[in-house]
Amino acid sequence: AQTVTQSQPEMSVQEAETVTLSCTYDTSESDYYLFWYKQPPSRQMILVIRQEAYKQQNATENRFSVNFQKAAKSFSLKISDSQLGDAAMYFCAYRSAESGGYQKVTFGIGTKLQVIP
Amino acid sequence: DAGITQSPRHKVTETGTPVTLRCHQTENHRYMYWYRQDPGHGLRLIHYSYGVKDTDKGEVSDGYSVSRSKTEDFLLTLESATSSQTSVYFCAISGWGSGTDTQYFGPGTRLTVL
Numbered sequence: 001a002q003t004v005t006q007s008q009p010e011m012s013v014q015e016a017e018t019v020t021l022s023c024t025y026d027t028s029e030s031d032y033y034l035f036w037y038k039q040p041p042s043r044q045m046i047l048v049i050r051q052e053a054y055k056q057q058n059a060t061e062n063r064f065s066v067n068f069q070k071a072a073k074s075f076s077l078k079i080s081d082s083q084l085g086d087a088a089m090y091f092c093a094y095r096s097a098e099s100g101g102y103q104k105v106t107f108g109i110g111t112k113l114q115v116i117p
Numbered sequence: 118d119a120g121i122t123q124s125p126r127h128k129v130t131e132t133g134t135p136v137t138l139r140c141h142q143t144e145n146h147r148y149m150y151w152y153r154q155d156p157g158h159g160l161r162l163i164h165y166s167y168g169v170k171d172t173d174k175g176e177v178s179d180g181y182s183v184s185r186s187k188t189e190d191f192l193l194t195l196e197s198a199t200s201s202q203t204s205v206y207f208c209a210i211s212g213w214g215s216g217t218d219t220q221y222f223g224p225g226t227r228l229t230v231l
Binding site: 004033035037042043044045046047050091095103104105107108109110 | 157158159160161162205207209218219220221222224225227
């Protein structure tokens with residue numbers, strides 16, 4: 001079974017600085033998807049970024065980028081120029097890319113990010 | 118944002134009472150999911166649906182049932198609520214095929230069972 005580990009329960013960053021959230025996963029599959037979701041105090045789960053394992057290029061969405069290391073099974077999220085609105089819980093998630101039917105998504109337990117003005 | 122709504126957004130109930138949570142989507146997506154979120158556990162899947170009247174269990178399905186009579190609606194029922202079911206419940210949807218298979222979430226329902 002796949003597992004997703006987020007080893008940093010809480011992190012903090014100064015406004016305008018850069019922070020990296022770590023995520024590791026365990027799988028025997030070669031093709032899969034990885035996600036980062038953001039959950040602000042409003043509780044809404046918001047997709048931040050999506051990475052396809054067969055693509056070597058790291059995904060980027062504005063100030064958010066990932067460092068995807070497939071061999072190491074590592075998927076870290078870098079937030080550049082941190083803003084107060086980035087303060088949230090961040091969840092890393094894994095999904096198999098096998099075709100046909102439902103594919104389970106496995107979530108990590110989350111990292112709470114505090115942004116200091 | 119994906120068109121997903123959940124009702125109610127907050128509910129307080131007593132042990133032993135039945136509770137139904139509703140998820141409604143306007144995206145015509147095939148798959149719908151119910152998760153619960155608890156501190157230290159992330160999100161855990163309760164049930165999911167892969168079409169009208171087609172549902173299956175997730176990893177924490179005991180004490181929950183679901184129904185899907187229309188593409189747009191997915192109901193989660195707690196037949197007899199217990200305090201261990203106090204949680205935040207999220208509905209999610211996803212399509213089929215590249216680009217639509219990412220799960221998008223509703224705003225959540227906070228349920229308190231006294």
